[in-house]
Amino acid sequence: MALFLLSMWNAATPALLLTTVPSLIVVALRQETSPRYLIPLMVLVPVSLVMAVRAQRQLGTGVTSHLLAGLSDQRPTGDGDYVLYLRSFFVDNALARPDPAGGAHFLTSLVSSFGYRDPSLLDDTWESRLAHLLRRFGPVVAVGRPGEPLPLPGARRFYLPPEGDEWQQDVGRAIGRARLAAVVAAVGEGSANSRGTLWEYSESVRQLPPSRVLLIACGGRDAYERFRASAVEYFADRAVELAACGKTLPPPPVLPDWPEPQRPRKVRRGFPLHGVVRFRSDWTAEFVHFDPTGQRGPTPYARWRKTVRTQVDPWLDAFEQDLPGSTVEPARIRYHWHLKLPAALLVGLITVLLIVRWNDIALSQKCAVLLLLASIFTGLGRGSAIARGMSRDAVQVRSQGDDRVQDDAPTSNDPVIDAVADSYVATESVVRWPGRRGLGLLVLRWYRDTDMRYVDAPSRPFYRALTATRELEPFRTTRVWPAGFVLRTRMLAVVQTDRDIDMTSRRFGLRWLVRLAGLLGTVIGTTVGLFRVRSGGQMLAVAAIGALTAYWFWFRSHQDHYRMRQLRLQPAVPRDLAREPCVLYLRPHPDDPVPQSAWQGPLDTDLNTVFDAPALFRVGHITDLTPPPPQLARLPLPSQNWKRTLTTALPHCHLVIIPAIGTAPETLWQLTEAIRLLPPSRVLLLLPSGADCAEEYARFRQAAVEAFAQRAATAPGDERPYTSPSWLPTSPPQASPGPGTTALRGVIHFDSTWQPKVVTFPGVDTSSGAASRGESRRAQLLRIRAQLQPLLPDLPSGQS
Known part of the structure; x- marks a missing residue:
């Protein structure tokens, strides 16, 4: 209980210093006190804050050990659902400390008093920080040192009988069931201090595949070199012992040399994780060096943060892909x-008192109250961040x-x-x-x-x-x-x-504009209100209310804009397609030509004008290729499994438009898959215009007939697509008479028995004087839309 009370008092010390000392300085300046009084005070504050941080870290270690005492001796019972942390017990003493508070870490410790810093990267012991990294792969457990009064923070301990060799049986079973065996590659001087760790390492190599064994280099160069040398001798001795029992032991992996830091002069005393040694499928070892000295930053903490972001996290993500199963965060x-x-209530009471008494209190009191509010908000933010980290x-x-x-x-x-x-x-x-x-x-x-x-x-x-x-x-x-x-x-x-399950991208866009208007009105109203009040407390109240309201409008409008863009540009398949019906235009694949507009550019923009009325117009495209124009909605198809994504998306599309052009297998697969999954009323073949349109259509029709026949021969009986050669017209339809060229030659739609029907469009005027005669590009495309309107199916019931 004393540790808890002492820890709470120590946590309150920075808040007391931050609220009282600045007030004393303000009073001294207003009373023209001698600078001899101020200079020691201004030096005392940062030193006291750093000392408080140091004491808080030490007390935190003791409090955590007491809390963990009730959770000890819980042996892992699962299969492949934990990380087994193996080390020599002398490593516990080396890793049972946090970063120093002074020296090169003085600035970081001082700043941590004014804001939140993640305890897993700063305040915790080095073993806790190491366990935090390994928890990416599962809960971290370790064998506790026999006779220790309290478990150390970090890996969760379980305890084994210290007598004889019975512990080897329990540890051997734990190794075989572990998702990952993480061995600290460090041993102390003397064989008595190394045999247990080397047995655990050799047992991990004997029982587990290379992808599930990891060596951790956090004990220093000398301890690592002793581990390298001792491992070779121990593997030879144990191979003889196992051979007598009819068992085999693989040869010891050749461990790499200890890497040199990029900038040795930047090496500082701190978190000693220098890297890891991972093994390839043939037990070839690779030293992955985590080198903070290669990063730029004013403090060791800043350099380590960059190292985690640029080296550690990417490696952890790549390493986990080779482990069995996957991790989730269920808590x-x-x-x-x-x-x-x-x-x-406390924050509200202080704020109200500050507003009401603003003109009646002294400047030093105002500073103290404001700093008290800042300390409270900092503490609340720190507590929330700690809860999220847990x-x-x-x-x-x-x-x-x-x-x-x-x-x-x-x-x-x-x-x-x-x-x-x-x-x-x-x-x-x-x-x-x-x-x-x-x-x-x-x-x-x-x-x-x-x-x-x-x-x-x-x-x-x-x-x-x-x-x-x-x-x-x-x-x-x-x-x-x-x-x-x-x-x-x-x-x-x-x-x-x-809450927004019924919202479409268009509704999100409308709500985004409404909230932007609310933001503008809030700014104008707050500005007018500030000019109409006279007292400082009232101005503070108006500014605070206006700032909070403006932030609410800005934040919610930002969320609406993000959701709108997400629904338009990166929809979740199939959830977002079921939420908002769309007209899907499937572009030909790269080996085939992209249909062009009669005016300029690809045909996508023209089709958006024609088909965007009944539902949202989307362009399906492979993500690695040239994207459609930025103003159009999309259906990104991942290059690795685009067929699977398209198969899932097609049933949720209001209408699918496929250009009758191209002979690439991928282009024809889109056609056959759409015919297999959709009813006739929801498929439309597009006949682009062009000088060689007749020859292109003939090639497309012949390739389509062959593609249908091939799929019919390989698909299951209940998934056979239509394969009759009469399914498509034998010759391309002729365009309707009219001035100029044709934006679209026509479309092919189908009745309930898949009999094709052709609709042709008149020519359009693409000259520069067409707009002056009332024949703009949009007006001419809207006439095509009106001609197509009877052919388009109604929206599914319940959609909008």
């Missing part, structure tokens, strides 16, 4: 409303059999898409003090799907989601800690619905 941790409500660290591993499809498109082509709601089964735990009916402190929810498999926690923002809960099991006490802390748990059914 969400937040503070209970019992804590949020008093904090909100949620990210609470990862679980899904086995390969439980993995959901992560490709760009799902396998189902069912037009009934359940995009309305997401259903979960949540285990909710509440930490209360004192006792089971005390104040709520923390709320933790673990989310599973309806099959009770861990899934990522819902990530919709609160302003976009409607959440309904139903209690499945009532609260029960599951854990009791010292000092009156109690953990209460219950089971909930959670259904989360998107």
